Amino acid sequence: MSEYVGAIDQGTTSTRFMVFDHAGAEVGRHQLEHEQILPQAGWVEHDAAEVWARTQDVVRGGLEAAGITAADLAAVGITNQRETTVVWDRRTGEPYGNAIVWQDTRTDGIVKQLERDGHGDLIRQRTGLPPAAYFAGGKLKWILDNVDGVRADAEAGHALFGTMDTWVIWNLTGEHLTDVTNASRTMLMDLETLDWDDELLGLFGVPRQMLPEIRSSSEVYGNTRADGPFGAEVPVAGDLGDQHAALVGQACFDAGGLKNTYGTGNFLVLNTGTEIVRSQNGLITTVAYRLGDQPAAYALEGSIAVTGSAIQWLRDQLGIIDDAAESETLAASVDDTGGVAFVPAFSGLFAPYWRSDARGAIVGLSRFNTKAHLARAALEAICHQSADVVEAMVADAGLTLPELKVDGGVTLNSLCMQIQADVLGVPVVRPQVAETTALGAAYAAGLAVGVWSGTDELVENWAEGARWEPATDAEQRKTARAQWAKAVERTLDWVSE
Ligand SMILES: Nc1ncnc2c1ncn2[C@@H]1O[C@H](COP(=O)(O)OP(=O)(O)O)[C@@H](O)[C@H]1O
Numbered sequence: 001m002s003e004y005v006g007a008i009d010q011g012t013t014s015t016r017f018m019v020f021d022h023a024g025a026e027v028g029r030h031q032l033e034h035e036q037i038l039p040q041a042g043w044v045e046h047d048a049a050e051v052w053a054r055t056q057d058v059v060r061g062g063l064e065a066a067g068i069t070a071a072d073l074a075a076v077g078i079t080n081q082r083e084t085t086v087v088w089d090r091r092t093g094e095p096y097g098n099a100i101v102w103q104d105t106r107t108d109g110i111v112k113q114l115e116r117d118g119h120g121d122l123i124r125q126r127t128g129l130p131p132a133a134y135f136a137g138g139k140l141k142w143i144l145d146n147v148d149g150v151r152a153d154a155e156a157g158h159a160l161f162g163t164m165d166t167w168v169i170w171n172l173t174g175e176h177l178t179d180v181t182n183a184s185r186t187m188l189m190d191l192e193t194l195d196w197d198d199e200l201l202g203l204f205g206v207p208r209q210m211l212p213e214i215r216s217s218s219e220v221y222g223n224t225r226a227d228g229p230f231g232a233e234v235p236v237a238g239d240l241g242d243q244h245a246a247l248v249g250q251a252c253f254d255a256g257g258l259k260n261t262y263g264t265g266n267f268l269v270l271n272t273g274t275e276i277v278r279s280q281n282g283l284i285t286t287v288a289y290r291l292g293d294q295p296a297a298y299a300l301e302g303s304i305a306v307t308g309s310a311i312q313w314l315r316d317q318l319g320i321i322d323d324a325a326e327s328e329t330l331a332a333s334v335d336d337t338g339g340v341a342f343v344p345a346f347s348g349l350f351a352p353y354w355r356s357d358a359r360g361a362i363v364g365l366s367r368f369n370t371k372a373h374l375a376r377a378a379l380e381a382i383c384h385q386s387a388d389v390v391e392a393m394v395a396d397a398g399l400t401l402p403e404l405k406v407d408g409g410v411t412l413n414s415l416c417m418q419i420q421a422d423v424l425g426v427p428v429v430r431p432q433v434a435e436t437t438a439l440g441a442a443y444a445a446g447l448a449v450g451v452w453s454g455t456d457e458l459v460e461n462w463a464e465g466a467r468w469e470p471a472t473d474a475e476q477r478k479t480a481r482a483q484w485a486k487a488v489e490r491t492l493d494w495v496s497e
Pocket residue numbers: 011012013014262263264265307308309310311312324325326327328408409410412413
């Protein structure tokens with residue numbers, strides 16, 4: 001059997017296809033961006049047809065870059081930006097409109113109403129999620145209520161719902177399914193039964209027949225169509241949300257395993273084993289992964305909406321840097337932020353605050369300050385937001401943190417990683433393969449078809465690539481954290497309903 005495994009990573013800003021070998025090393029990749037559609041303040045959309053077109057392009061390009069054909073692949077795994085919601089017509093394959101992206105806040109009113117109607121505790125208890133615009137259920141309700149013809153077509157069995165994994169797998173194989181990790185982000189799945197919950201479906205007014213079947217994260221779901229981008233039948237055998245895939249790619253299989261992924265947003269995921277831990281400190285309870293017929297592993301997650309995208313904002317909206325990497329050289333040109341704090345609460349604040357009324361703020365400005373201070377404050381914001389979540393995890397799970405495993409685009413910024421070690425007071429460690437999201441999807445697929453015999457083999461593949469040691473004392477950390485808390489306070493209660 002071939003020992004190459006492919007992975008499609010359908011992310012917020014881009015889609016990539018990567019090929020890995022048995023050692024978990026990259027053999028080739030191709031990556032393409034898609035348009036961010038911003039029709040009005042707070043709305044973020046993707047054209048699902050464009051995303052599928054880019055997916056096909058990157059598969060073809062990635063196979064070419066790896067110098068292989070689909071016949072050399074033992075399996076393919078799918079991983080995806082989570083919560084982003086699309087509804088399409090099964091008869092034509094056409095979406096009814098743009099996908100509503102996880103960052104979109106238009107459904108704030110829907111979830112607030114559910115809370116006011118007294119359903120908040122039921123949602124929290126059954127799904128592990130606080131009612132928030134972030135999750136897919138409200139987005140699906142919005143589409144059913146606002147897009148012409150969708151509700152009637154859903155009731156007639158024509159309209160299908162999916163997160164982006166479901167959309168990609170349906171286009172690749174014709175199967176309509178999702179996995180437990182993606183389903184756990186909808187506010188429609190019972191965390192304990194791992195099935196759609198009729199009471200929640202009733203609350204959101206969602207016809208059950210439009211929902212995909214919920215499967216494990218690692219099993220053969222079907223074969224790619226020979227007339228699709230692979231040009232042959234390849235088993236699609238892994239499906240998990242990108243943050244869950246990164247946990248697998250980082251080989252965090254034991255309870256207590258934690259990773260922090262730095263991308264558009266930051267997502268810290270702590271494996272809690274087969275135990276469902278309920279947060280008292282603003283974290284989400286979610287499914288970590290479910291490998292075949294093994295029991296599901298659960299996790300506590302701290303989701304942060306804006307981190308790498310604050311760097312994009314410095315580049316695209318303010319124009320103070322030409323590319324993301326320049327944020328490091330500019331920030332390194334000053335010793336500190338010159339008293340400035342930047343809280344990029346562009347979509348409100350996610351974990352651990354869950355304050356949709358917050359908006360971004362730059363505080364502490366004086367005439368002395370320059371763009372370099374602002375760039376440095378943006379990097380500090382990434383690290384302090386991560387520290388907010390780590391502190392919540394320590395409080396919830398009694399976590400002792402020997403070091404922090406990191407991955408994602410922002411970890412290329414060495415200054416940012418040094419600041420992270422300084423803020424937390426523990427070493428920060430990046431693996432040799434920094435593309436842990438795609439790697440985790442490949443692992444899930446490869447486990448299902450026997451490329452890897454079990455998770456022990458994956459743990460052996462993990463190797464340290466870079467390490468940053470803290471260079472601060474406890475007093476400095478305490479002062480910095482207190483200053484950050486003051487800045488966060490300034491962003492609250494800005495937007496009124
Ligand atoms: N050197 C860098 N310094 C700071 N941020 C960076 C750097 N390189 C990339 N980024 C940020 O990383 C993000 C992309 O990371 P990636 O892991 O590809 O994210 P995603 O999967 O969310 O698209 C972008 O938001 C970009 O601004």
